[in-house]
Amino acid sequence: MRLEAVKIGKTIKGREVLKDVTLSLQSGNIYGFVGPNGSGKTMLFRALSGLMKPTAGRVLLDDRELHVDFDVLPSMGIVLENAGLYPEKTGLQNLQYLAGLRKRVGDKEIREAIQRVGLDPEDKRTYRKYSLGMKQRIVIAQAIMEVPDVLFLDEPCNSLDEEGVERIRKIIREEKDRGALILLASHVREDMELLADEVYEVREGRVTLRITEKIPMKGEMS
Numbered sequence: 001m002r003l004e005a006v007k008i009g010k011t012i013k014g015r016e017v018l019k020d021v022t023l024s025l026q027s028g029n030i031y032g033f034v035g036p037n038g039s040g041k042t043m044l045f046r047a048l049s050g051l052m053k054p055t056a057g058r059v060l061l062d063d064r065e066l067h068v069d070f071d072v073l074p075s076m077g078i079v080l081e082n083a084g085l086y087p088e089k090t091g092l093q094n095l096q097y098l099a100g101l102r103k104r105v106g107d108k109e110i111r112e113a114i115q116r117v118g119l120d121p122e123d124k125r126t127y128r129k130y131s132l133g134m135k136q137r138i139v140i141a142q143a144i145m146e147v148p149d150v151l152f153l154d155e156p157c158n159s160l161d162e163e164g165v166e167r168i169r170k171i172i173r174e175e176k177d178r179g180a181l182i183l184l185a186s187h188v189r190e191d192m193e194l195l196a197d198e199v200y201e202v203r204e205g206r207v208t209l210r211i212t213e214k215i216p217m218k219g220e221m222s
Contacts, residue, residue, distance in 0.1 A: 004024050
């Protein structure tokens with residue numbers, strides 16, 4: 001599967017937040033995006049997913065055009081900064097509600113996704129009472145529960161402790177290994193060095209490829 005941006009741009013209230021962005025991204029790879037706050041990373045994810053329509057250019061999924069052949073990518077999971085769920089529902093209830101919208105997975109898959117991120121599906125606390133780290137984990141669970149073809153992960157390790165960071169990095173590698181196309185935005189240099197196959201720098205709405213060397217994982221040292 002190939003996801004392409006062809007000279008996309010976005011102007012909001014007279015300000016260009018994306019400028020002439022061209023990308024070609026393939027399944028089974030992790031693409032890292034780095035840049036300061038306000039550089040355009042989140043806007044890029046919104047444009048590529050279909051949550052925001054570009055004012056210029058096209059987004060293509062295997063030669064089918066976003067906003068022409070479909071309104072949002074047909075199989076995607078997404079984690080955006082400051083994403084929120086229903087405060088008075090438990091984690092399980094939130095995911096059951098979201099899964100019910102598309103009816104692609106059942107209770108078994110939902111519970112497995114919750115356990116995979118290190119939470120208890122039977123926890124009766126509501127989302128409102130979750131710690132910041134628990135909130136981040138359950139949002140990641142909703143992104144992966146439907147086994148999406150494309151994953152957009154905007155600062156997925158925010159608010160996580162050391163164990164949580166390692167768990168989520170392991171999940172990201174597993175999602176890559178099963179063939180997902182993953183777009184990862186992170187301010188943590190180690191995330192890029194350990195996970196990304198290619199790293200792009202985003203500055204003032206422009207996206208350029210950064211040449212980088214990955215740090216070998218344990219067991220990959222010769």
